[in-house]
Amino acid sequence: MAHYHCVNAIALSVLADRDAVIAARMSRVSDLTWATIPYRRPGTPLAHEIDRFADTRTDVLVLYDHGIIVSGETAEEVRQHIARVTEAFSVDERDAGNVNPATLGAMVERTDFHAAEDVQSHKTALSPANVVAATRGSLYPAQSHFPRHRDRRAA
Ligand SMILES: [Zn+2]
Known part of the structure; x- marks a missing residue:
């Protein structure tokens, strides 16, 4: 078991x-x-x-x-x-579209942040439905x- x-x-x-x-x-x-x-x-x-x-x-x-x-x-x-x-x-x-690592890199340029290299890890933020599921509390x-x-x- x-x-x-x-x-x-x-x-x-x-x-x-x-x-x-x-x-x-x-x-x-x-x-x-x-x-x-x-x-x-x-x-x-x-x-x-x-x-x-x-x-x-x-x-x-x-x-x-x-x-x-x-x-x-x-x-x-x-x-x-x-x-x-x-x-x-x-x-x-859920289809979250395509991740463009170059765009993400440009967005965080000259900040203390860096874009995760694993493109799969960005899918939550790229889908409005995923963002809602991730931010509305415990499932x-x-x-x-x-x-x-x-x-x-x-x-
Ligand atoms: Zn358990």
């Missing part, structure tokens, strides 16, 4: 139509059993929700606004399930609680 904060699972679980989207994505790995768990504070409240599935041997538990738990009979099976679910949940990047509760988030082991 593995628990991790799968970025792909979190990205889908913050959507307004997450139930339908996640059901469609899980249909890509239809041999796996799965369920969703509403957001609960990590610790006892979340453990109680997870415990409801202890006897069902569910392959994938999507923890809304938190991450995922993936199970299997062996470590190799867990690894395969993680790879397949991560692929099924993958989300295409999910655990995002603002990670310093105190201590559930590194599987539940």
Whole structure:
């Protein structure tokens, strides 16, 4: 069993139509059993929700606004399930246009700043939708609680 904060699972679980989207994505790995768990504070409240599935041997538990738990009979099976679910949940990047490193370099010339060389790192600032998502606050509760988030082991 593995628990991790799968970025792909979190990205889908913050959507307004997450139930339908996640059901469609899980249909890509239809041999796996799965369920969703509403957001609960990590610790006892979340453990109680997870415990409801202890006897069902569910392959994938999507923890809304938190991450995922993936199970299997062996470590190799867990690894395969993680790879397949991560692929099924993958989300295409929003098109943010092209980055012009020369323009960015000119903008910060004669300042104490420098443009990051990794062009991918500028995509957040180049898309108005990305800027809104990045600046309007936490997308999910655990995002603002990670310093105190201590559930590194599987539940
Ligand atoms: Zn966690």
